[in-house]
Amino acid sequence: MGRRPCCSKEGLNRGAWSAREDMTLTEYIKTHGEGKWRDLPKKAGLKRCGKSCRLRWLNYLRPDIKRGNISDDEEALIIKLHKLLGNRWSLIAGRLPGRTDNEIKNYWNTNLSKKVNPQNQLMKINGEGDMKLDLEPHKVIKTKALRCTKVFVPPPQVDIKTNSTENIGPPCTDGMCSPFSLPLDLNIEDLMSSFHDNYLFNLANETVGDSDQGGSTSDWLGEAMHEWRELREGDPLESDVVSEMRDLASLLDCEEEWQQSGTKVL
DNA sequence: AAGGCGACCAACCGCGATTCC
DNA sequence: TGGAATCGCGGTTGGTCGCCT
Known part of the structure; x- marks a missing residue:
């Protein structure tokens, strides 16, 4: 059974948008707001599929779109x-x-x-342009893509004191324990992924950025790294690992700032 | 001048996730 | 609770433009 098309393509315009279509769409959204994309074309009098309208608005017509070259x-x-x-x-x-x-x-x-x-x-x-190129960056964090309207269920956690998985549960929210726990045998990819997942969980539970929790992501990332190293009996972290962790921390600090200023993250 | 070619980018498509009923 | 509707994302396509021969 084939997939049902998002809309009937018959009698609809395709390809580049005309100035008139742009104006019609902009005016309609100014008056009625975004959303209900499926019904929008009919109501606005556009011969376009709703999906096409959404894309045009989001990628081109939105007033906050920045024009010009990437700095x-x-x-x-x-x-x-x-x-x-x-x-x-x-x-x-x-x-x-x-x-x-x-x-x-x-x-x-x-x-x-x-x-x-x-x-x-x-x-x-060399004329090998048709080859599938390996664009995969190193050590990419592959956390589940989530919208921030939902509570994220964290992965099983390892008790940092006993190194067992018995004590599985959400991170403490009473301020009495570390914001998250880390397995001792974690490699850098898992470490960063685990950190990021826990961050998202805490974000959903409004424990991130809470002053009772000890400040910014950088702060508690630093704390976690310290604890992790102590438990690994002072294994030195490789410099690129430290650098990766700092990058991640600064990225997530940005998320916190935006979260606190009311901007939707994710 | 014109045809070929590659770069660029707007728009399209398919599919997974989420919401609604 | 399950299926339909809708949304949003990432990959791909195709039109346009400029450069080169």
């Missing part, structure tokens, strides 16, 4: 976020005010993928 700062941030998050364009875009996921995705594919991985360019020059 050096933005580019550096995109590279850093892509290293941490992979092809999670909407997440990356969420941290670049006025930029859309589509814009960032296009920018990455046309500019940054070559810059970050010059081998791609080389392969095209």
Whole structure:
């Protein structure tokens, strides 16, 4: 059984939007607000599919869209976020005010993928452009993509004192224990993923950024790293690991700031 | 001048997640 | 509670433009 199309394509315009269509859509959304995309075209008098209207609005017509070239700062941030998050364009875009996921995705594919991985360019020059290229960044955090309207159920946790999985439950919220626990044999990918997942759980339970919990993500990440190292009998963390953790901490600190200022995160 | 080619990017498509009834 | 409707995401396509030969 085939998938039902999002709308009937018959009699609908496709391809580039005209100025008149843009104006019609903008005026309609100004008056009635976003949402109900399926009904919007009919009500607004547009011969477009609702999905197309949504895309046009989100990627082009929204008043807060930033026009113009990507700045050096933005580019550096995109590279850093892509290293941490992979092809999670909407997440990356969420941290670049006025930029859309589509814009960032296009920018990455046309500019940054070559810059970050010059081998791609080389392969095209050698006439191997059709090959599937390995664009996967190193140590990408693959947490489940979530919207922040839902409470995140955290992965099973390891009791940091006994190193057992017996004491499974949500992170403490009474301020009496560490914000999260870490298994001793965690590798860096799991460590960062576990940290990020716990962060999301705490965010959903409003324990992040609470002054009773000891301040910013950087603070309790530092605390967790310290505890982890102590329990591993002072194993030195490799410098790139420390660097990765700092990157992640600063990213998540940004999330906190936006969360506190009322901006929707994720 | 014109055809070929590649870069760019807006728009489309399919699918998983979420919401609604 | 389950299925339909809707939303949102990421991959892909295709039109346009500019450069090169």
